[in-house]
Amino acid sequence: MSTDTQNTAVAQPDEHEEGENYLNHETSVWSWLSTKDHKRIGVLYCVTLALVFLAAGVLALVMRAELSGPGETMMANDTYNQVFSMHGIMMVFLFLVPSIPAILGNFVLPMQIGAKDVAFPRLNLASWYVYLAGATLTIMALLWGGVDTGWTFYTPYSKTTGGGVLWMTSAIFVAGFANIFTGLNFIVTIHKMRAPGMTWNRLPLFVWGMYATSIVQVLATPVIGITMVLLILEQVLQIGIFDPSLGGDPVLFQHFFWFYSHPAVYIMILPAFGIMSELIATFSRSRIFGYRAIALSSVAIAMLGFLVWGHHMFVSGQSVVSSIVFSLITYLIGIPSGIKVFNWVATLYKGSIWLQTPMIYALSFLFLFSIGGFTGIMVGVLSVDVHLHDTYYIVSHFHYVMMGGTVVALLGGMHYWWPKITGRMYNETLGKIAAFLIFVGFNLTFFPQLVLGAKGMPRRYATYADRFTELHQLSTAGSGVLGVGLFLVLGYALWSLKYGEKAPANPWGAATLEWTNVAALPDPHNFKRTPLITRGPYDFHLADEVFGGGDGEADGDQGLRVPDAAPAAPLEPSRDA
Amino acid sequence: MGDFWLPEAASTIAPEVDSLFLFVTAVSAILLVGVTGAMLYFVYRYRRQSPGERPAPVEESKLLEISWIVIPTILVLLVFNWGFKSYVKMHAVPSEAYEIRVQAQQWNFLFEYPNGVTSDTLYVPEGEKVKMRMSSADVLHGFFIPAFRVKYDILPNRYTSVWFEATKEGDYDLFCTEYCGRNHSEMDKVVRVVSQDEFDNWLEEAGTSEDIPLPELGKQLYSQRGCQGCHSLDGSEMVGPSFQGLYGRTDHEMSDGTTLTVDENYLRESILKPEARIVAGYNNLMPGSYSSLSERQLTGLIEFIKEQSDKEPPASDQGQTTATN
Amino acid sequence: MATDTDIAPAPTETDHHDHPAHLQHHFVSSEQQFDSAKLGMWLFLITEILLFSAMFVAYAVYRQWHPETFVAASETLNVTMGTINTIVLLTSSLTVALSIHYIQKDEVKKCIYNLGATLVLAGGFMVIKYFEYTSKFEHGAYPGGMFDPHGGHYAQLADVPFASQFFSIYFVMTGIHGLHVIIGMAVIGWVAVRAWMGSFSSEYYTPVELTGLYWHLVDIVWIFLFPMLYLI
Amino acid sequence: MSDDGHHILPKATLLKVFGGLIFLTVLTVAVAYVPLGPLAVPVAIGIAATKATLVVLYFMALRYDNPVNALTFTIGIIMVMVFITFTMIDTAFRGDMGNVDRQTMGEIEREQEAAQQQQEQIPSEQLRVAPADYPDDRGADAGAASGDGDS
Structure with missing residues (x-):
């Protein structure tokens, strides 16, 4: 199996280099800042979010460094509290929630459904600016003395701890609009902008994932917005809804907070499911097993996701009745996620599996997300959660889901679509090394935390009892490996921008429209002609007839196969297509 | 396992x-x-052998x-x-459970027994059902004893409770698990499970705290009520001013630029109303909950602080306060 | 949702060869553009509903805990003013609906008159709201921590526990609703100006229709606020 | 133009709906003065829901609109219901833990203790310095202090 993609495509004619593409048809800074092209907005988001991830990731390394010893090793409690709060807030609200939809959703989704652009391009650009405004407010919060409330802002503590909280809650309120805009845009795009012949049953599963995500974004985000407004009013006007000393109820705040923040977990993970389906289908060259089950389970998860928020509150003073109800529904939501995992594994069966970097990420995802899911079942068990709540078990559980799930899927997706976004190939060998380092580093970091939590190590502790030391040190060591892996990715990604090999139009032999009907670097309007869709998204067995082979010349001796005269829609698209 | x-x-x-x-x-x-x-297995078994492979679709x-x-x-x-x-x-708390009050505040737990004894170590008898009736003076806290597998949040505006029956003598950890601010990670206590007899003895002895001398009572309170978290006795800088050499200082500078002499009045006011006068260089981070101290406790605490200084009592206008010495 | 099988809409005959000025390049037809805009607006409306929902939850919870307080406190509100405001807002909804009716029939002038009438009614609503607010402030019926009722029938509230919660909810809900009215007025004004400049016709009136939808939602929120706060 | 989404509502319909809305407004105000006991809330909310439905179906023309829009709106409403219902499953069943108190437990206990102390008649020779109005103004002071954001 070829592991190196470098030496094959060099000799190939660079047909795609001629003519204009979305990167070179305009090049001024202003053309980027005022662009309404969904692909460019995706790139803008990509750069911004990479910076946020870098900042929040460095904070994580700092935290792990502090925890390398039981006492105070390098910072005071106050500093540590601010560091973990900022890590959580930035990762959740400014990185994970927007990440996949804003970067890959923006870039890929319209192409996958055969549209020229999203339904509301101006709104799309506005979403990026609104996001920037939110990020700016975050910086204001830092200048104002920082925030040490954790990402949950539980009252009454968040009311007593200074002005940074005001800025930070405003930041979350504002950044929420960016997500609403994106979600709203995608729903309308998927409903109204599909190319002729692109029926709901022919939608790629990434689109289904984005659709389910967008529903959650539109329905849940307004609630965190109003919750933040009420928290601000609580500080400014003392309205006494959440503050117990004024007659309010702190547990009510938790209801408001988790009504958004639990569905937000699905905002983060559903797009990852979408990417997974694309990767597994393409790199095993087979139709997704149980397409319908995967598509509909995404929507089911999105809806059920609104009924389980109370499982974050089993020991916070909510009624026993509601704990029981929430716990029961929590199990129902575990099942659709399980179905997906089984279906993905079944897709590998009798496929033609090609172990490129994106596929390695996909396989890591399957393993890591399974652990995330099983530990999720564990903390959903009422009496066991009493022991595990607010310990490192929870920390580890949600990192297995958020980092092992979302971030690993995002990395897989970035590698997969990197040729389409940049027109360059990354270095496959380094890619595999980094994927391996990330997998090992991740497990080394977070598996010890599962054990720590079960042994009773509470979360959000700057110092801890001596007997937890070894496991903490193991975890810190793992975070180092993880960090090296991630920086390696950053390094070769930047390197490939300049020195990477030119990418062909369809290096992986994928079957979705963005690979088969779009040039190596997409045209500003995506398609030369609107495609006419006559097949399912993963009909690889039709590859030769319908979309012109696409073995992926990166995997061997085949020459570059530019997509055939792309099957395009007739000039007058007709209803019965 | x-x-x-x-x-x-x-x-x-x-x-x-x-x-x-x-x-x-x-x-x-x-x-x-x-x-x-x-x-x-699938990844190995069905690995791609040649680039042109076209596997047939699998029937669902x-x-x-x-x-x-x-x-x-x-x-x-x-x-x-x-x-x-x-x-x-x-x-389902058993009705016959022995009830212990838990008062949580930033960053301390205080346990109060039915006979009025307070303790900063949680003594519980082995083999008896014990109920903790918990409340917080300020923000949310959590009550977590890993060895007992019990946990519940402590709320400021209503009582919550947990119950357990300890089965093994020994010392166990008690942690705060709901994030509560700066010293959240130092808000831990010891749970000491003892036999019923030992427990009864302890309860009786601890119940005699009325008789102990005032400075001794103050010393207990200093650790029980969490003063040690912010005020050192050796002059080292912490969140609040150190108690070493504090009493009797004549040049105690306030944040508004004034100076004053540290006497009993000032100490008392600072304990009860920390926000009234702020020492230069510090922020008012002291919880307001110390106003629940009894008169005797207050006096004890002030006596204890006085012991930390070798200075003579301030000379002037101390008529009625020095009378108690 | 999977049952919705609308395929990309077919263009109408006129569209392909000469695009109307309002048609953006990435849409195939006016029809598609209109449908997209309208679905987008409905989605926006449900975000608005969910924005208000948290306040409705707060209301429901506190009312469930302290029903007597809510009855006592709501008696201090001025039902007459509330009723007048309800009728004012309902009328403004009618005028907006009529403005859409007229633009659909190409009667631009009548459309503009109705938009103008809506603006006037919305202004009237805010004026009445202003008088209601000031009369409360005079008697110390501020939200939450500043609550210090005195004078008139407010004085009795001083002894009612949790009355401040009622006024917090009252001010937050009506305040945010009022904010929506003001935003609505700005948008209606802008639409009226554009109508005046002749941007709209029966062929293209999407902004008028979307503004109408928004305004009706503002009305619906008030339809619930009125009985909840003033009557029960 | 096709019919869906561009249905022109006759003026008569609009006026009739408006008439209905005004009638229901008058009705709900009138009913508020009738002592209905526990029925007062459901009746008032029911009338409001009817009014809202009229507005949605006719003024917003959802009745003649694309079914997707109707579905969108319905899902939004369902979510609001879910939010209210599930939150109230908690708040209605907190049972023996009781409802929220207007003050913190600490303040309540402090007040009780203060009352007890007054009864106990503190001997005059003991320390006594704190301002006389204490502890009644503590709440206000604490509120002001926390508003400053001094940490």
């Missing part, structure tokens, strides 16, 4: 929680190995799909039912 994962079990509910935990862990491990094994199997919906559903419902039963048990 239990030793690897879980801390020592020392309450009646712990074995129940543990067996459930281990059951879920075991089933998860089996499923994880199955899924990963199948995945790795309804039976397979239904089986992996139904089997997990049965499993999780089983687990839910199990967890639900022990959760209800955890919440």
Whole structure:
């Protein structure tokens, strides 16, 4: 199996280099800042979010460094509290929630459904600016003395701890609009902008994932917005809804907070499911097993996701009745996620599996997300959660889901679509090394935390009892490996921008429209002609007839196969297509 | 496997929680190995041999799909039912339980026994059902004893409770698990499980705190009420001014630029109304909850602070306050 | 949702060869553009509903805990003013609906008159709201921590526990609703100006229709606020 | 133009709906003065829901609109219901833990203790310095202090 993609495509004619593409048809800074092209907005988001991830990731390394010893090793409690709060807030609200939809959703989704652009391009650009405004407010919060409330802002503590909280809650309120805009845009795009012949049953599963995500974004985000407004009013006007000393109820705040923040977990993970389906289908060259089950389970998860928020509150003073109800529904939501995992594994069966970097990420995802899911079942068990709540078990559980799930899927997706976004190939060998380092580093970091939590190590502790030391040190060591892996990715990604090999139009032999009907670097309007869709998204067995082979010349001796005269829609698209 | 994962079990509910935990862990491990094994096997078995491979589409199997919906559903419902039963048990406080009050504040727990004894170590008798009636003076806190597998948040505006029956003598950890600010991670205490006799003896002896001398009482309060978290006795800088050499200082500078002499009046006011006058260079971070100290406790605390200074009592206008010395 | 099988809409005959000025390049037809805009607006409306929902939850919870307080406190509100405001807002909804009716029939002038009438009614609503607010402030019926009722029938509230919660909810809900009215007025004004400039016709009136939808939602929120706060 | 989404509502319909809305407004105000006991809330909310439905179906023309829009709106409403219902499953069943208190437990206990102390008649020779109005103004002071954001 070829592991190196470098030496094959060099000799190939660079047909795609001629003519204009979305990167070179305009090049001024202003053309980027005022662009309404969904692909460019995706790139803008990509750069911004990479910076946020870098900042929040460095904070994580700092935290792990502090925890390398039981006492105070390098910072005071106050500093540590601010560091973990900022890590959580930035990762959740400014990185994970927007990440996949804003970067890959923006870039890929319209192409996958055969549209020229999203339904509301101006709104799309506005979403990026609104996001920037939110990020700016975050910086204001830092200048104002920082925030040490954790990402949950539980009252009454968040009311007593200074002005940074005001800025930070405003930041979350504002950044929420960016997500609403994106979600709203995608729903309308998927409903109204599909190319002729692109029926709901022919939608790629990434689109289904984005659709389910967008529903959650539109329905849940307004609630965190109003919750933040009420928290601000609580500080400014003392309205006494959440503050117990004024007659309010702190547990009510938790209801408001988790009504958004639990569905937000699905905002983060559903797009990852979408990417997974694309990767597994393409790199095993087979139709997704149980397409319908995967598509509909995404929507089911999105809806059920609104009924389980109370499982974050089993020991916070909510009624026993509601704990029981929430716990029961929590199990129902575990099942659709399980179905997906089984279906993905079944897709590998009798496929033609090609172990490129994106596929390695996909396989890591399957393993890591399974652990995330099983530990999720564990903390959903009422009496066991009493022991595990607010310990490192929870920390580890949600990192297995958020980092092992979302971030690993995002990395897989970035590698997969990197040729389409940049027109360059990354270095496959380094890619595999980094994927391996990330997998090992991740497990080394977070598996010890599962054990720590079960042994009773509470979360959000700057110092801890001596007997937890070894496991903490193991975890810190793992975070180092993880960090090296991630920086390696950053390094070769930047390197490939300049020195990477030119990418062909369809290096992986994928079957979705963005690979088969779009040039190596997409045209500003995506398609030369609107495609006419006559097949399912993963009909690889039709590859030769319908979309012109696409073995992926990166995997061997085949020459570059530019997509055939792309099957395009007739000039007058007709209803019965 | 239990030793690897879980801390020592020392309450009646712990074995129940543990067996459930281990059951879920075991089933998860089996499923994880199955899924990963199948995945790795397929990856090897069906690896791509030539770039032109066109595998034939696999027929979907309804039976397979239904089986992996139904089997997990049965499993999780089983687990839910199990967890639900022990959760209800955890919440049904037996009526005969011995009640201990827990007062939480930033960053300290105080335990109060029915006879009025207060303690900063939680003494509980072995083999007796004990109920903790908990409240907080400021923000949310959490009450967590890993060895007993009990946890519940402590709220400022209503009582919450947990109960347990300790089964093994020994010292165990007690942690605050709801993030509560700066010294959250230092808000831990010791739970000491002793035999019923020992417990009764301790309770009786501790009950005589009325007789101990004032400075001694102050010293106890200094550690019980969490003063040591912010005020050192050796002059080192902490969140609040050190008590060393504090009493009797004549050049104590305030944040508004004025200076004053540290006397009993000032100490008392600073304990009861910390926000009234702020020492230069410090922020007002002191909880307001010390106003619940009794007169005797206040006096004791002030006497204790006075002992930390070798200075003479301030000379002027101390008529009625020095009278108590 | 999977049952919705609308395929990309077919263009109408006129569209392909000469695009109307309002048609953006990435849409195939006016029809598609209109449908997209309208679906987008409905989605926006449900975000608005969910924005208000948290306040409705707060209301429901506190009312469930302290029903007597809510009855006592709501008696201090001025039902007459509330009723007048309800009728004012309902009328403004009618005028907006009529403005859409007229633009659909190409009667631009009548459309503009109705938009103008809506603006006037919305202004009237805010004026009445202003008088209601000031009369409360005069008697110390501020939200939450500043609550210090005195004078008139407010004085009795001093002894009612949790009355401040009622006024917090009252001010937050009506305040945010009022904010929506003001935003609505700005948008209606802008639409009226554009109508005046002749941007709209029966062929293209999407902004008028979307503004109408928004305004009706503002009305619906008030329809619930009125009985909840003033009557029960 | 096709019919869906561009349905022109006759003026008569609009006026009739408006008439209905005004009638229901008058009705709900009138009913508020009738002592209905526990029925007062459901009746008032029911009338409001009817009014809202009229507005949605006719003024917003959802009745003649694309079914997707109707579905969108319905899902939104369902979510609001879910939010209210599930939150109230908690707040209605907190049971023996009781409802929220207007003050913190600490303040309540402090007040009780203060009352007890007054009864106990503190001997005059003991320390006594704190301002006389203490502790009644503590709440206000604490509020002001926390508003400053001094940490």
